[in-house]
Amino acid sequence: xxxxxxxxxxxxxxxxxxxxxxxxxxxxxxxxxxxxxxxxxxxxxxxxxxxxxxxxxxxxxxxxxxxxxxxxxxxxxxxxxxxxxxxxxxxxxxxxxxxxxxxxxxxxxxxxxxxxxxxxxxxxxxxxxxxxxxxxxxxxxxxxxxxxxxxxxxxxxxxxxxxxxxxxxxxxxxxxxxxxxxxxxxxxxxxxxxxxxxxxxxxxxxxxxxxxxxxxxxxxxxxxxxxxxxxxxxxxxxxxxxxxxxxxxxxxxxxxxxxxxxxxxxxxxxxxxxxxxxxxxxxxxxxxxxxxxxxxxxxxxxxxxxxxxxxxxxxxxxxxxxxxxxxxxxxxxxxxxxxxxxxxxxxxxxxxxxxxxxxxxxxxxxxxxxxxxxxxxxxxxxxxxxxxxxxxxxxxxxxxxxxx
Amino acid sequence: xxxxxxxxxxxxxxxxxxxxxxxxxxxxxxxxxxxxxxxxxxxxxxxxxxxxxxxxxxxxxxxxxxxxxxxxxxxxxxxxxxxxxxxxxxxxxxxxxxxxxxxxxxxxxxxxxxxxxxxxxxxxxxxxxxxxxxxxxxxxxxxxxxxxxxxxxxxxxxxxxxxxxxxxxxxxxxxxxxxxxxxxxxxxxxxxxxxxxxxxxxxxxxxxxxxxxxxxxxxxxxxxxxxxxxxxxxxxxxxxxxxxxxxxxxxxxxxxxxxxxxxx
Numbered sequence: 001x002x003x004x005x006x007x008x009x010x011x012x013x014x015x016x017x018x019x020x021x022x023x024x025x026x027x028x029x030x031x032x033x034x035x036x037x038x039x040x041x042x043x044x045x046x047x048x049x050x051x052x053x054x055x056x057x058x059x060x061x062x063x064x065x066x067x068x069x070x071x072x073x074x075x076x077x078x079x080x081x082x083x084x085x086x087x088x089x090x091x092x093x094x095x096x097x098x099x100x101x102x103x104x105x106x107x108x109x110x111x112x113x114x115x116x117x118x119x120x121x122x123x124x125x126x127x128x129x130x131x132x133x134x135x136x137x138x139x140x141x142x143x144x145x146x147x148x149x150x151x152x153x154x155x156x157x158x159x160x161x162x163x164x165x166x167x168x169x170x171x172x173x174x175x176x177x178x179x180x181x182x183x184x185x186x187x188x189x190x191x192x193x194x195x196x197x198x199x200x201x202x203x204x205x206x207x208x209x210x211x212x213x214x215x216x217x218x219x220x221x222x223x224x225x226x227x228x229x230x231x232x233x234x235x236x237x238x239x240x241x242x243x244x245x246x247x248x249x250x251x252x253x254x255x256x257x258x259x260x261x262x263x264x265x266x267x268x269x270x271x272x273x274x275x276x277x278x279x280x281x282x283x284x285x286x287x288x289x290x291x292x293x294x295x296x297x298x299x300x301x302x303x304x305x306x307x308x309x310x311x312x313x314x315x316x317x318x319x320x321x322x323x324x325x326x327x328x329x330x331x332x333x334x335x336x337x338x339x340x341x342x343x344x345x346x347x348x349x350x351x352x353x354x355x356x357x358x359x360x361x362x363x364x365x366x367x368x369x370x371x372x373x374x375x376x377x378x379x380x381x382x383x384x385x386x387x388x389x390x391x392x393x394x395x396x397x398x399x400x401x402x403x404x
Numbered sequence: 405x406x407x408x409x410x411x412x413x414x415x416x417x418x419x420x421x422x423x424x425x426x427x428x429x430x431x432x433x434x435x436x437x438x439x440x441x442x443x444x445x446x447x448x449x450x451x452x453x454x455x456x457x458x459x460x461x462x463x464x465x466x467x468x469x470x471x472x473x474x475x476x477x478x479x480x481x482x483x484x485x486x487x488x489x490x491x492x493x494x495x496x497x498x499x500x501x502x503x504x505x506x507x508x509x510x511x512x513x514x515x516x517x518x519x520x521x522x523x524x525x526x527x528x529x530x531x532x533x534x535x536x537x538x539x540x541x542x543x544x545x546x547x548x549x550x551x552x553x554x555x556x557x558x559x560x561x562x563x564x565x566x567x568x569x570x571x572x573x574x575x576x577x578x579x580x581x582x583x584x585x586x587x588x589x590x591x592x593x594x595x596x597x598x599x600x601x602x603x604x605x606x607x608x609x610x611x612x613x614x615x616x617x618x619x620x621x622x623x624x625x626x627x628x629x630x631x632x633x634x635x636x637x638x639x640x641x642x643x644x645x646x647x648x649x650x651x652x653x654x655x656x657x658x659x660x661x662x663x664x665x666x667x668x
Contacts, residue, residue: 078568078622169586169604217459219432220537234534252535260438263609271536395534398526402540403438404610 029055029372030117034216035259038105038192039127039208041083041358041369043259046191049111051372057105057191058112065099066198067092074204081128081170083358083369086206091139093198100197104144104190105208116146120185122210125175125192126259129163134201137165142175144190145183154180155195170206172262177210209259216257218266218401220378222250225309228300234380234397244385245293245311245321245336251300252378252399254354263404266354268294268378269342271396278341280382280393288388292339292395293321293381296359298370301379311336311381320363321381331364336381342398353378353399432459433466433539435525440543446550447513454505454541456525458497465528466495468505473522473542474612476580480514484521487511488543494528509545516550517580518613546581554579557653558616560642562665565622569633569665571603572620573642573653575611582610587644589623594637601633605644633659 037045142155321336526538
């Protein structure tokens with residue numbers, strides 16, 4: 001019997017290996033996502049020189065006569081369009097004949113082998129540009145079609161996309177990929193291309209994505225902390241009884257694949273029918289409420305960074321909630337937010353989980369941009385100190401994607 | 405089968421279960437469009453539709469709820485149910501399918517300015533579930549010919565912050581429709597003869613009818629660094645544009661030797 005099981009086990013181990021290996025070989029984000037991030041801190045997509053086989057891109061830069069463009073990342077959250085990081089770009093043209101320069105994202109496999117990919121499911125290339133100095137109007141952007149041995153650029157100028165060079169604000173650009181009528185989108189080498197010819201300018205780029213014309217999804221999955229498997233309910237262990245702030249045994253994993261407007265937010269509330277019922281409410285007469293809290297992270301918790309999931313409450317005056325071991329006085333470490341009931345409305349940012357700035361890290365107003373895979377995890381806590389034996393507590397927790 | 409074998413099989417199925425669940429992590433609900441803007445005459449009607457898609461591997465029921473949201477109070481009855489109608493409040497969607505949810509906007513004769521509401525599409529909870537997801541989208545309706553455009557900059561201030569000089573201003577909308585302002589902050593020398601810096605405000609968030617909205621940001625990077633202005637006296641002019649109308653507000657401020665700002 002044992003021998004048979006060992007044989008079966010060996011067989012399934014092989015299957016497991018093949019499935020996991022195959023998962024890394026076949027397209028995932030490129031074929032799955034409606035919003036495919038090329039340079040995005042909120043949407044899953046490609047990763048530079050580190051993605052899975054079909055989600056691997058490389059930044060290439062070139063020049064002939066013109067100076068080699070400088071394309072560097074700048075981390076200034078207040079100045080980024082999305083998340084914390086944006087590209088600062090400098091191009092310097094020359095008067096030499098046939099001078100040019102440019103940069104692009106090229107699909108690669110392995111460490112640097114150029115390949116072509118099928119992006120025909122996507123109809124739009126969207127990005128934000130912020131002109132700074134010089135004139136960006138004649139700079140062209142687009143994609144490069146294969147074959148690799150004889151590629152063809154498909155571009156439009158920034159001025160044709162409506163970019164106002166005199167405005168130094170972030171401006172949204174949408175390249176209609178379907179307008180490249182003769183382009184074979186099943187055979188694309190460069191999924192984002194910037195070409196310059198003799199232009200001198202500085203500008204910033206951010207939030208570069210490919211989008212399908214169909215709309216994507218928003219979802220929240222409940223998962224066990226213990227094994228990361230999906231489940232249907234959120235529970236607190238029996239040892240929580242009569243203890244103060246305790247984290248639930250499950251977390252919520254968010255999945256966002258929609259980018260219809262920039263004014264989107266994801267918020268979390270209880271929906272228990274009254275602003276005072278901002279927590280777990282006893283199901284007998286609703287008079288006993290155990291206050292709840294939440295925190296969101298890109299990572300699973302607890303982890304080695306000191307995110308303990310051991311919720312601690314500071315004293316007066318702010319009674320802040322933070323992870324045990326972190327600062328009791330610095331609001332940037334107050335990662336836990338008291339939950340509010342939807343009846344209270346959005347009078348504070350205590351319901352705000354995620355917006356274009358990234359996930360809401362702390363009460364101090366910090367937001368975190370993310371990198372693939374982008375599935376923010378929401379942890380729930382409750383103050384069970386006043387729990388009454390024999391009562392059953394429940395809450396309607398609502399996670400809402402909203403637009404303005 | 406002995407106990408060891410059973411435990412072994414449990415571990416085995418746990419591994420298999422992991423693979424099984426992995427494939428279902430991208431399902432969800434979608435709603436299109438995200439924002440509805442309608443301009444219509446009083447006594448007229450408008451018909452539109454939402455497209456809902458269920459990408460879960462199971463059928464779902466979507467519960468629809470509408471609510472008043474930042475609507476102009478000048479109308480005698482602002483109840484969203486008075487002007488926005490859906491056929492049903494529950495929609496069954498088979499797995500992997502999409503449905504159309506029609507709606508009708510009917511503007512009574514006495515309606516003026518604007519009305520706005522919010523439509524919640526939430527996935528009905530299964531027994532024992534505690535968490536609900538919802539997608540909430542706004543509908544803005546402007547009653548053509550009755551628009552009152554009236555807004556001003558209520559306050560404008562520059563402050564020191566950890567991240568540099570920051571700006572904060574409040575726009576007060578005394579009109580009866582919402583708008584999405586944009587603008588600039590221009591920094592001049594003391595005598596307002598020389599333009600030194602320009603800070604562009606590219607906000608796209610709305611200021612609702614009869615409401616105030618605060619806008620703030622740090623003048624960094626392309627704009628103003630903390631040490632970007634020398635010691636001296638300056639004038640800052642905030643210019644806001646919306647709905648074809650411009651408003652502005654001016655303040656004087658000093659920058660100290662340490663690069664800190666003092667408004668007067």
